[in-house]
Amino acid sequence: MRRYPYVIVGAGMAGMSAIRGIREVDPEGEILVVGDEPFLPYARPPLSKGLWRGAKLETLWESDLLSIGHLHYQLGSPVIDVDSDSRVIRTSSGFSAGYEKLLLTVGGRARQLPGSGEDIYYPGRLSEHLRLARRLDQGPSRVIVVGGGFIGSEMAAALSERGHQVVWIIHEHQPFGRIFPETLRKRLLSAYRDHGVEVITGTQVRTIESQSTPTVVTAAGCRIAGDVIVVGVGWVLNSALPQTTGLLMSGIPGISVDVYGQTQQRGIYAAGDIARVEGEFAPMMHEDRALVQGRLVGRNMAGARDAYATRPFFYSDIYSWGYEAVGHLDVRYEMVEDWTSLAEEGVVYFLDQKRLVGILNWNVWGQVPTARALLDAGRTWNAEDLRGQISNAGN
Ligand SMILES: Cc1cc2nc3c(=O)[nH]c(=O)nc-3n(C[C@H](O)[C@H](O)[C@H](O)COP(=O)(O)OP(=O)(O)OC[C@H]3O[C@@H](n4cnc5c(N)ncnc54)[C@H](O)[C@@H]3O)c2cc1C
Missing domain, CATH: 3.50.50.60 (FAD/NAD(P)-binding domain)
Structure with missing residues (x-):
């Protein structure tokens, strides 16, 4: 049985970002990725949008991953057991591998x-x-x-x-x-x-x-x-494997990790949908979160010490519209609408007691950093002061 410095369980979006993160810090350490799907890690969002609108299947795979060396894949069967004493994982097909650092990025599945x-x-x-x-x-x-x-x-x-x-x-x-x-x-x-x-x-x-x-x-x-x-009636976390490792805490969906992605077991990390970073109150199941936190955890596995502190953004595409949003969108909050063109292009601000809790950029692009900065400012706002804070004109 071969032993690897890095083993990643789950060939998904956090997993692929973690590969990049490890390589940024450790150019040569052998990485093994074990996935239950028969594919190399691919982008998921196009499955419900771009691929139905003519995007080519090949665009699901990002080419930089193909040129990364010392990277091995074991695909097509799930990991069913992690022995954290001997640091060995085992798949349902009988394959075993040893690890020094293990990353769980097992994500979720459709309800x-x-x-x-x-x-x-x-x-x-x-x-x-x-x-x-x-x-x-x-x-x-x-x-x-x-x-x-x-x-x-x-x-x-x-x-x-x-x-x-x-x-x-x-x-x-x-x-x-x-x-x-x-x-x-x-x-x-x-x-x-x-x-x-x-x-x-x-x-x-x-x-x-x-x-x-x-x-x-x-x-x-x-x-x-x-x-x-x-x-499409929701997404449930893949908790079967984390359950066997004793990493799930009762009443909290997902695996609790600190800001470095470390679980409570030494040498085991978690990233992506399955990871609940300290301070988060609900599962974060967004591409941006999986990519940013996945990369950072990969770096930390290889020796860096980067704390995750990003507000994830999420997005969607419907017909000719698209949006990027940060924070909580909920109609129970006060809403300030700032349209450049009614319901075609503009920004909706969500406020709780005059403080921003969420921002929806509707057909307004490249303004996520501004939205994050406004949310981080933590100040109180009047509707009139908010208007014009974000627009495509700022690009
Ligand atoms: C159709 C679709 C559309 C989406 N659209 C958007 C969007 O528009 N905007 C947005 O922000 N987010 C979107 N998301 C969410 C985003 O893709 C996820 O948040 C992201 O993929 C999470 O990354 P992950 O690595 O945690 O999980 P995943 O990317 O789901 O990867 C987890 C992988 O682990 C595998 N696995 C599970 N258990 C095991 C095991 N025991 N052994 C081995 N492998 C295992 C899974 O099969 C999977 O391959 C979308 C998701 C889907 C499915």
Whole structure:
């Protein structure tokens, strides 16, 4: 059995960033990446956006990783055991490797609804994307999209743009009802309708049946049939392996780490969706967080001492719009809207007792650092003073 200075479990976005981080500090230490998917680490966000809009599959892989030396992969089966005394990991296929430093970046997976069948799809992994793309390549379909969150809203938009007849079922009474002001909600709803999407609100799907025709059954007992069902009803952390290592704390989802990414067991680190950095109150499941914290933890495994203190930003693309946001977007806060063009380009500020808690840059680009600085300032604001603080003109 071979022993490696660095073993990364999970060939995802935090894992790929950690590889870069290790290499920045240690040019030659052997790195082993063990992943349960049969692919080299790839970017996930395009699975619900760019790939449906013509982006090529190859763009999921960043070329710099291919030229990194002393990097080994063991792909296709999950790590099922970590022996932290002898510092050995073992996969379900019987492969074992020793480590000096171990990084867990096992992320999460799509939450499943009761019911199974060929034509039910859970976007989240490349294999599932390829399966759905093959199915939809057969011709226009009636697609039932379940879920009003990021993945459901993006898939409903992307598939309707591709000419499929989309029925979008959401639990909320209005799409984006919890995070966007009325101005934006109305604009988005009319865009979905313009693309032929039938939006069914206030409806909870209880189960999916697929004996003959794939059909969702709602909590009220209604049955809605389609050719294909795409489900985006949340994301659950992959806690099976962390559970076996004793790294999960009761009542706290994810693995607790300090600002350096170190868990409570010496030599074991965690990064990405699965890691809960001290001071965070909820799981942070965003690309920026996975990339920034993953790289930093990689550097720390190799001997650096960099503390993670970044406010992550998140983003999404729907039809011709895109946004970048920092902090908490919640319509229960006071909202100050500053539109350059109504619901097309502008900024929404979210305030709690006059202090900024979140900023939404809507079709406004490259202004995340300014948004972070405004949030970090911690001062109180009047609506009039906020207007004009962020705009595309600042680029
Ligand atoms: C479809 C989709 C769209 C997204 N869009 C956006 C977006 O627009 N904006 C944004 O900010 N964020 C977005 N995200 C979230 C972002 O991609 C994640 O936050 C990020 O990928 C987390 O990185 P990670 O390395 O923690 O987990 P992942 O990238 O999920 O990688 C974890 C890897 O570990 C593997 N694994 C799990 N258990 C084991 C095991 N026991 N052994 C070996 N391997 C294991 C998993 O299969 C996976 O390959 C999106 C995610 C998805 C799925």
